[in-house]
Amino acid sequence: MSAKRIPGEVDPLDVLAIDSLLSDEELLGRDTVRRFVADKVLPEVGVWFDEGRFPAEMAKEFGALGLLGMHLEGYGCAGVSATQYGLACLELEAGDSGVRSFVSVQGSLAMFPIWAFGSEEQKTTWLPGMAAGELIGCFGLTEPDSGSDPGSMRTTARQDPSGDWILDGTKMWITNGSVADVAVVWARTDPDGPDAGKVRGFVVPTDTAGFSAPEIHRKVSLRASVTSELVLDSVRLPASAVLPEVSGMRGPLSCLNEARFGISFGACGAARACYEAALEYAGQRVQFDRPIASFQLTQRKLVEMMVAVQRGTLVALHVGRMKDLGTLASPQISFAKMDNVRMALEVAREARSVLGANGITTEYPVIRHMNNLESVYTYEGTNEVHTLILGNAITGIPAFG
Amino acid sequence: MNVVVCVKQIPDPADPGALDPNTKTLKRDVKLILDESDSYGVEMALQLVDTAGGGEVTLVSMAPNSEVGGLRTALAMGAAKAVLVSDEALAGSDALGTSKVLAKAIERAGEADLIITATESSDGYTGTVPEQIAELMGLPSITFAKSIAVEGGTVKVQRQTEAGYDDVEAPTPAVVSVTAGVVEPRYPSFKGIMAAKSKPVDEVTVADLGIDASQVGWAGAGQEILEIAAAEEREAGTIVEDDGEGFQKIVDYLAELKVI
Ligand SMILES: Cc1cc2nc3c(=O)[nH]c(=O)nc-3n(C[C@H](O)[C@H](O)[C@H](O)COP(=O)(O)OP(=O)(O)OC[C@H]3O[C@@H](n4cnc5c(N)ncnc54)[C@H](O)[C@@H]3O)c2cc1C
Numbered sequence: 113m114s115a116k117r118i119p120g121e122v123d124p125l126d127v128l129a130i131d132s133l134l135s136d137e138e139l140l141g142r143d144t145v146r147r148f149v150a151d152k153v154l155p156e157v158g159v160w161f162d163e164g165r166f167p168a169e170m171a172k173e174f175g176a177l178g179l180l181g182m183h184l185e186g187y188g189c190a191g192v193s194a195t196q197y198g199l200a201c202l203e204l205e206a207g208d209s210g211v212r213s214f215v216s217v218q219g220s221l222a223m224f225p226i227w228a229f230g231s232e233e234q235k236t237t238w239l240p241g242m243a244a245g246e247l248i249g250c251f252g253l254t255e256p257d258s259g260s261d262p263g264s265m266r267t268t269a270r271q272d273p274s275g276d277w278i279l280d281g282t283k284m285w286i287t288n289g290s291v292a293d294v295a296v297v298w299a300r301t302d303p304d305g306p307d308a309g310k311v312r313g314f315v316v317p318t319d320t321a322g323f324s325a326p327e328i329h330r331k332v333s334l335r336a337s338v339t340s341e342l343v344l345d346s347v348r349l350p351a352s353a354v355l356p357e358v359s360g361m362r363g364p365l366s367c368l369n370e371a372r373f374g375i376s377f378g379a380c381g382a383a384r385a386c387y388e389a390a391l392e393y394a395g396q397r398v399q400f401d402r403p404i405a406s407f408q409l410t411q412r413k414l415v416e417m418m419v420a421v422q423r424g425t426l427v428a429l430h431v432g433r434m435k436d437l438g439t440l441a442s443p444q445i446s447f448a449k450m451d452n453v454r455m456a457l458e459v460a461r462e463a464r465s466v467l468g469a470n471g472i473t474t475e476y477p478v479i480r481h482m483n484n485l486e487s488v489y490t491y492e493g494t495n496e497v498h499t500l501i502l503g504n505a506i507t508g509i510p511a512f513g
Numbered sequence: 514m515n516v517v518v519c520v521k522q523i524p525d526p527a528d529p530g531a532l533d534p535n536t537k538t539l540k541r542d543v544k545l546i547l548d549e550s551d552s553y554g555v556e557m558a559l560q561l562v563d564t565a566g567g568g569e570v571t572l573v574s575m576a577p578n579s580e581v582g583g584l585r586t587a588l589a590m591g592a593a594k595a596v597l598v599s600d601e602a603l604a605g606s607d608a609l610g611t612s613k614v615l616a617k618a619i620e621r622a623g624e625a626d627l628i629i630t631a632t633e634s635s636d637g638y639t640g641t642v643p644e645q646i647a648e649l650m651g652l653p654s655i656t657f658a659k660s661i662a663v664e665g666g667t668v669k670v671q672r673q674t675e676a677g678y679d680d681v682e683a684p685t686p687a688v689v690s691v692t693a694g695v696v697e698p699r700y701p702s703f704k705g706i707m708a709a710k711s712k713p714v715d716e717v718t719v720a721d722l723g724i725d726a727s728q729v730g731w732a733g734a735g736q737e738i739l740e741i742a743a744a745e746e747r748e749a750g751t752i753v754e755d756d757g758e759g760f761q762k763i764v765d766y767l768a769e770l771k772v773i
Contacts (some may be wrong), residue, residue, distance in 0.1 A: 136582055137706060140589065144700050178703030190703035200703075 125388060128422045133429060134199070141196050145203035148177055153207035158474045160336035164329070166210060168248070168291055171218075175245025179204075179215050181223035183370075187239035189223070195432035198377035202428070205378035206385040209484035210337030212378045217287045218242060220370035222249025225296050225313055228366065229357040234315050238294055250292035250325075252283035252342045253364045260497050261512075262298075263361055267344060269299035269312060275351035279314060279322075279344045285491070289325040289340025292318050296355075297344065298364045313355035313363045322347040334487040369445055372492045373435060376448030377428040379488060380421060382481045383456035386463035387417040389478050393467050404466070413466055417459045424452040443505035450498035457485045514565035514663060516558040517625040518592065519615055519646070520551040522576045522583030523636040530636075536605060537738040539636055545576060547583035550631035552590075552698035554691045557661055558629050559591045559699070565663070569593035571622040575603060575614050581714055588709035589701030596622045600718040605731030608637075612645035614729055617722040619650065621715070627668060628688045632657060643690035653683035659695045 123129065134142065152173060160166055174180050178190040183197035197219075205212035223242050226234050226249075241247035258264045267281025279299055289295070295316045303309035316323060322345040327338060355363065391414055394405035404410045431448045434440040460482035464471040471478050489495055497512075504510045522545035524530050531540045547555075558570045572587050572595035579599045588595060596618045603614065619628055628650075633640035647654030657673040668687050671678040673695075701709070719726050727733055753762045767773045 136585065137710065140582075140586060140701060141703060141706050144706075148700055176702065177700055178705070182703050190707055192703050192707060196703070 124391065124418075125384075126422075127418060128426070130422065130425050130429065138193075138196055138199060141192065142199040142203060144177070145179070145200045146206070148173075149203055149207040149211075153204075153211055154477075157208045157211065157336055158477070158480065161208070161210070161480050162335075162474055164331070164335045166214060166291075166336050166338055170211075170214070171245035171248055173245070174215055174218075175243060178243075179219070180245055181219040181227070181239065181243045183219065184223060184227045184239075187227065187235055188243035189227075189239065193432075194373065194435035195429065198374060198428055198432045201374040201378040202381035202384075202425075204381065206381035208336050208480065209378065209382055209488050210334045212374075212381070213287050213334060213337045216371045216374050216378070217251055218245075218249055220374055221251035221367050222288075222292075222294065222296050224370050225251075225355060225358075225363065225367050226315060229313060229355040229363060230315065231352065231356050233352065234355070238315065242294075247293040248288055248291050249294045249296065250286050250288040250340075250342075251364075251367065252286050252289070252295050252297040253368075254283060254285050256282055256284045260494055262364060263311070265298065265300055265311065267297070267299040269301050269314060269354075271302070271305060271351070277314065277349045277351065277353055279316070279347040279349065281344050283342035283344070285328070286325070286340050286342050288338055289342050290327040291338050292325065294318060295323070295325075295342060296367075297342065299344075307359060310359040311361055311363065312359050314349060314353050315355065316344075316347060316349060316353065320347050320349065333483045335483075368492055369442055372445050372449040373431065373440075375488060375492055376431060376445065376452045377425075379449075379452040379456040379485070380425045380428050382485055382488075383417075383421045383424060383452075383459040386456075386460045386478050386481050387414070387421050389476055390414060390417060390463035390466040393470070393476075397468070410466060413462050417462055420455045420459050424455045428452060443502055446493065446498040446501040446505075449493060450495055450502070453485065453488050454495060457482070457489055460485055514562055514568040514626045515571065515624060516561055516568070517571050517573055517619050517622050517628045518551070518554045518558045518587070519573050519619070519628070519630040519642075520555065520583060520587055521548040521631075521634045521636070522546065522574055522580050523548045523634065526635060532741060537741045538605070541577055545580045545582050547586040548631065548635050550633065550635050550693045551583075551587070553693055553696055554629040554631055555587045555590055555592060556696045556698040557658075557691055558627075560696070561627065561661060561663060568626075571595065571625070573615055573618045573622055574598070575606075575611060575618070577601075577604065579716060584714060585706075585709050586701055588712045588714075589705035590699055591705060592712075594712055595714045597714050597716045598719070598722065599716060600720075600726075602719050602726040602730045602732070605734055606729050607734040607736045608639040608641045609645055609735060610729040610733050612642050612649055614719065614722065614724060615642065616646050616649040617724055618717070619646070621717065621722065626663060626685045627661075628652070628686065629661075630688065630690045632690045632692055643688055647688035650688070653687040654690075655681050655683055655687060656690045658689050658691045661689055661691070 181189040182192050185191040253262050255265050270278045297314045297316050301307035324343045325340045327340050394410050397404045427448050463478045474480050500512050524543050525546050533540050562568045570592040572592050575598040584595045598614050598618050630643040644654050655670045658670045659673045660671045662669045666685050667682050668685050670681045672681045673692050
């Protein structure tokens with residue numbers, strides 16, 4: 113894949129030779145995930161999407177490969193670099209955004225808070241099984257009336273005199289909710305209690321009485337991914353269920369930063385898959401006695417797509433290197449998430465047009481990616497929210513409320 | 514149980530390869546990867562060690578320019594260590610020269626119960642190295658294995674034949690060549706990739722192995738490539754118009770080929 117090319121020639125799938133910026137180890141990891149996706153995801157994912165399901169067995173395969181919580185150290189996790197984690201997200205999302213979502217949620221949203229803010233007991237109880245894919249996690253922040261403004265959440269956590277916590281409320285749009293063994297749930301504490309109304313995180317085994325997670329149906333996006341509601345009806349948890357090391361919105365927001373980082377790579381994968389599908393199709397489809405790739409209008413589409421994918425990948429790689437150096441600031445993550453997902457959606461739409469009528473069926477990957485990317489555009493901070501974060505970063509004036 | 518696996522690192526078959534017009538051999542000064550044919554042997558070796566409940570897999574490779582790309586892949590799959598022979602004197606080695614080097618490198622790798630190789634490499638295809646190694650080391654040789662089991666001091670192999678397979682046994686240590694595609698090689702996991710960084714690769718020269726440089730490379734080669742030519746273009750196929758009897762024409766054609 114990282115071919116030494118004849119001087120003067122370029123690889124149509126990597127025109128800027130971005131691969132040459134990756135180490136041998138990064139290439140080995142990247143190529144392994146690419147092969148895994150080609151073997152295990154691509155042959156099936158169209159069917160999963162059509163049927164609106166994600167096979168739970170895949171979790172163990174992800175675990176065996178070391179994809180789950182791969183950027184965390186210890187507790188059965190591989191401890192790879194942020195860049196390597198990003199490259200894995202890129203390859204997974206070249207398969208399907210839903211498949212990448214599973215890995216992001218498990219690693220960055222469910223395992224990360226336990227790893228970063230959990231007690232030793234919470235870590236040893238949950239992380240090894242989650243790394244192996246034997247236990248599935250989910251992350252409950254969004255609520256029916258609280259999306260872009262998660263600080264407005266209504267889910268409450270009350271501590272009774274015995275020290276037990278009692279959780280009440282509803283979470284919405286929760287990836288993996290119905291298949292999860294454990295939910296990391298964020299809830300507001302009693303304003304008069306010891307936490308003075310701050311948001312705290314709770315590790316909730318999903319078999320706890322009062323917890324249920326009905327699946328959300330009728331989605332036309334991210335269909336190869338389970339999305340659920342979490343209903344918390346007087347869910348009683350021991351005092352040890354709270355994540356001890358964090359309070360306030362910093363907790364959930366730091367998890368989101370981890371996941372958003374992965375998405376900025378992932379979006380490039382979805383975009384690359386659309387570009388590759390369009391390039392191949394345009395070379396084969398003949399109209400007016402010539403392959404449609406020979407029309408100037410089509411070439412322009414292909415070139416614009418290629419340039420967008422390459423540019424987005426460079427942005428992702430750059431933030432990856434900064435994250436590994438420990439210098440990455442959260443507006444920079446917003447830059448990469450906002451711009452790369454927007455880019456991917458535009459590439460998907462352009463690719464869709466190149467495929468003509470074939471572009472509207474799930475026989476080809478393009479419209480699946482296009483529909484998926486609508487979710488990716490909205491979750492993990494909408495395009496607008498990231499614009500406002502950057503607006504605040506460059507003007508110093510918050511414009512959220 | 515300790516298993517040595519001979520692995521070749523070759524130019525990526527997905528890339529356009531080039532022949533050196535002077536030496537008439539494949540240019541190997543590019544980045545090399547693990548020959549897919551060898552991934553089956555690595556997988557079998559890892560399974561044998563797992564089944565035995567102990568021991569390790571050691572890789573042996575001969576490659577130019579201290580290349581370790583392919584070795585790292587096999588180490589990430591789970592092999593414990595590697596011996597790499599890299600020496601300018603090895604350029605131009607023929608199959609026998611290669612076998613002499615590998616036989617010595619296998620000895621250097623330590624006590625082995627079994628030596629596994631592929632049936633043939635994907636870039637050279639001589640298909641003679643495994644048997645030559647066995648002969649040079651004075652060990653039994655079993656070829657075309659589709660499954661391997663070791664019990665006591667005996668290796669039991671299902672040896673693939675055109676009709677099915679033969680059950681073959683030999684005392685260990687033995688050299689067994691494995692048919693491609695008979696097991697599903699595991700993916701190198703991320704934990705494996707991280708671990709592979711610190712696994713030892715013992716890089717040696719021809720002299721370290723006690724081999725006289727005149728025995729290997731161009732100097733020692735007993736064969737010479739006189740001429741190379743491009744493969745003939747494949748002839749265009751026949752197009753059968755389906756006039757309702759198309760199926761009969763296909764049946765006739767297959768019968769003519771004696772396929773049915
Ligand atoms: C498939 C899928 C999976 C998801 N998985 C999870 C999960 O696992 N866990 C979880 O907690 N959540 C999850 N979410 C929820 C997701 O994070 C939210 O949908 C997202 O934060 C947006 O919230 P909302 O849908 O309520 O939209 P709203 O916040 O109501 O926004 C509606 C529109 O208004 C815009 N808007 C809002 N505020 C402003 C403003 N101040 N200025 C300008 N525009 C504004 C938004 O950008 C958007 O365009 C998931 C969502 C989807 C679609």
